[in-house]
Amino acid sequence: MPSIRLLSPRLANQIAAGEVVERPASVVKELVENALDAGADRVDVEVEQGGVKLIRVRDDGSGIAEDDLPLALSRHATSKIASLDDLEAVASLGFRGEALASISSVSRLALTSRTHGQEAASRVEVEGRDMDALISPAAHPVGTTVEVRDLFFNTPARRKFLRTEKTEFNHVEECVRRQALSRFDAGFSLRHNQRVVQNLRPAESMVDRERRIGALCGQKFIDNAVVIDAEATGLRLWGWVALPTFSRSQADLQYFFVNGRVIRDRLVAHAVRQAYRDVLYNNRHPAFVLYLEVDPATVDVNVHPTKHEVRFRDGRLVHDFIFRTLHKALADVRPDDHFRGAVAQSFGREGSGQGEAVAGESLAQAQPWNGQPAMPASGGHAAATSFGGQAAPQQEWRASDQMAFYQSLGGGGVSAPHEPTSFGDAAAIATSPLDHAASTGGHEEPPLGYAIAQLHGIYVLAQSSAGMIVVDMHAAHERITYERMKRALAEQDLKSQPLLVPLSLAVSQKEAALAETHGEELQQLGLQIERIGPETLAVRQVPALLRGADTEQLVRDVLSDLIEHGQSDRVEAVTHELLGTMACHGSVRANRQLTIPEMNSLLRDMEATERSGQCNHGRPTWTLVTLAELDKLFLRGR
Numbered sequence: 001m002p003s004i005r006l007l008s009p010r011l012a013n014q015i016a017a018g019e020v021v022e023r024p025a026s027v028v029k030e031l032v033e034n035a036l037d038a039g040a041d042r043v044d045v046e047v048e049q050g051g052v053k054l055i056r057v058r059d060d061g062s063g064i065a066e067d068d069l070p071l072a073l074s075r076h077a078t079s080k081i082a083s084l085d086d087l088e089a090v091a092s093l094g095f096r097g098e099a100l101a102s103i104s105s106v107s108r109l110a111l112t113s114r115t116h117g118q119e120a121a122s123r124v125e126v127e128g129r130d131m132d133a134l135i136s137p138a139a140h141p142v143g144t145t146v147e148v149r150d151l152f153f154n155t156p157a158r159r160k161f162l163r164t165e166k167t168e169f170n171h172v173e174e175c176v177r178r179q180a181l182s183r184f185d186a187g188f189s190l191r192h193n194q195r196v197v198q199n200l201r202p203a204e205s206m207v208d209r210e211r212r213i214g215a216l217c218g219q220k221f222i223d224n225a226v227v228i229d230a231e232a233t234g235l236r237l238w239g240w241v242a243l244p245t246f247s248r249s250q251a252d253l254q255y256f257f258v259n260g261r262v263i264r265d266r267l268v269a270h271a272v273r274q275a276y277r278d279v280l281y282n283n284r285h286p287a288f289v290l291y292l293e294v295d296p297a298t299v300d301v302n303v304h305p306t307k308h309e310v311r312f313r314d315g316r317l318v319h320d321f322i323f324r325t326l327h328k329a330l331a332d333v334r335p336d337d338h339f340r341g342a343v344a345q346s347f348g349r350e351g352s353g354q355g356e357a358v359a360g361e362s363l364a365q366a367q368p369w370n371g372q373p374a375m376p377a378s379g380g381h382a383a384a385t386s387f388g389g390q391a392a393p394q395q396e397w398r399a400s401d402q403m404a405f406y407q408s409l410g411g412g413g414v415s416a417p418h419e420p421t422s423f424g425d426a427a428a429i430a431t432s433p434l435d436h437a438a439s440t441g442g443h444e445e446p447p448l449g450y451a452i453a454q455l456h457g458i459y460v461l462a463q464s465s466a467g468m469i470v471v472d473m474h475a476a477h478e479r480i481t482y483e484r485m486k487r488a489l490a491e492q493d494l495k496s497q498p499l500l501v502p503l504s505l506a507v508s509q510k511e512a513a514l515a516e517t518h519g520e521e522l523q524q525l526g527l528q529i530e531r532i533g534p535e536t537l538a539v540r541q542v543p544a545l546l547r548g549a550d551t552e553q554l555v556r557d558v559l560s561d562l563i564e565h566g567q568s569d570r571v572e573a574v575t576h577e578l579l580g581t582m583a584c585h586g587s588v589r590a591n592r593q594l595t596i597p598e599m600n601s602l603l604r605d606m607e608a609t610e611r612s613g614q615c616n617h618g619r620p621t622w623t624l625v626t627l628a629e630l631d632k633l634f635l636r637g638r
Helices: 009-020 024-037 066-072 099-105 156-160 165-182 206-217 219-223 266-275 315-331 335-346 399-408 433-439 473-490 509-517 519-524 551-565 570-585 596-608 627-633
Strands: 042-048 054-059 108-114 121-127 134-138 143-149 187-192 195-200 225-232 235-242 254-258 261-263 288-293 450-455 459-464 467-472 496-506 528-533 536-543 622-626
Touching: 009 099, 024 042, 024 054, 024 099, 024 143, 024 165, 042 165, 066 108, 066 121, 066 134, 099 108, 165 187, 165 195, 165 206, 165 254, 165 261, 195 206, 206 219, 219 225, 219 235, 225 315, 235 315, 254 266, 266 315, 288 315, 450 596, 459 473, 459 596, 467 473, 467 596, 467 627, 473 570, 473 596, 496 528, 496 551, 509 519, 509 528, 509 536, 509 551, 519 528, 536 551, 551 570, 622 627
Parallel strands: 042 187, 254 288
Antiparallel strands: 042 054, 054 143, 108 121, 108 143, 121 134, 187 195, 225 235, 235 288, 254 261, 450 459, 459 467, 467 622, 496 536, 528 536
């Protein structure tokens, strides 16, 4: 082995650059974060050739004093922290003091800055070959401009890994988008090859913020988003979450910020997935822009070189808070929330305000899956090919199992499978909109209007002042039945059933110890598990509803969740999946002719049911064709 020796400053910086500077977008991220930490109200980013030839970031922040300019390019030199206490409660975006030193080691860097107390600005230049800083006077307003030229000019191997100019610029644009979403109080501009790509003014009001969100994430997102704002136990979560019907084929519209810092965290992702679990179509991804505000002392931001990850002191508390907030926000969405935006759009008005759910085009989209082909229906459409409502044999649940479940709930307001069309007191519903208006003394029109006809035994047609509403009656009744079954089950304890022969599982020592430690929590889930050896578990009881499930896989999944997240919702997920299947087969089928009172009763139940906009499989249950859209179809007013 060679003798131990100190690395040269240039080599040490280049090694650090390997962690911090991956591509031009990494440089933009570090420089924009420095500008925001300096209190900038305006940040201008200009790049050429995707950022490889030139990156220029200018801000109007506090600037850097002339005497501090050479020190700013040194490693581990920063004005943002001074002690361990500062590090344990970091409030700034940057704090390591490595960014400028790392960037200057692999580029030609020039930094020009001026503070409020200086009459003239100063400029410092550094090249990667030699780290000597050259300082000279310059003309510059208060603030800082950093120019980075010829990135990786002295490390050809790194430059070979860069992609095409378009790809690199797309990464730069995404970086600026994230920073613009993180700070509404600052203005941003982005230019590429002398062309203006983005020019965003500060957004202080809710209307301006939604306008910025629409410019950066697409107007369709903000038109189909719900505004949330919740506080509890020192945590605050606010932002926008898209309706389940506005889903994506990939997780490319998910922005989560912790104290203004954009992160990607597995704990957060799990909480969001759990909140969308039974309202999102299979293999689709939710869209959201969310902001979590916590005490800086309760979150560790120093766990990743690029600061993309954080660690919460009480991860379970944060997870449960995010899940509960999103779960409630999605559950509280009702048809009238959709109509706020749809009706306003129909009459050309603003469709949103602070604290309101926004759905400009609601679910009335010819392609509700963002241009993707229509998804195969698992409910009403599929049933159209099986007259009489007969389901596929492989999906059929035994009648005895279904009846045993309904009997175990003691009714609970849930219709048995052989009574799928019990929508409530249908006789109390008038047979026409005019009759209903007369009988109710002209009360306000309900959100989903009044039924007027049934189409092909599948769809219910209703009319309202907004236009025409089309309801998939099977999907709608499926959601109503499913929510009633969940509510009835939640009012009772989860019953366990002993296994005639205990199931023996070979697991790791870590899993065995975990099962032993969390015995009481597992018991609450209906699982009685005992440790009978260093690497052996015995499963003695399982939830009665899941006696036909794969017990071994269920237990292993629960233990895996406990290891990764400290908790598990597997039993609840599998139970709800079973309830969803029962609800599907216990709901009204295609070609069942409904009377007008039954249709109206279904509409009223939808208006009162949580998550009624989607069936258990995530498909939309209703759509609106506005009067403006109908007029456009028939060229009225031209």
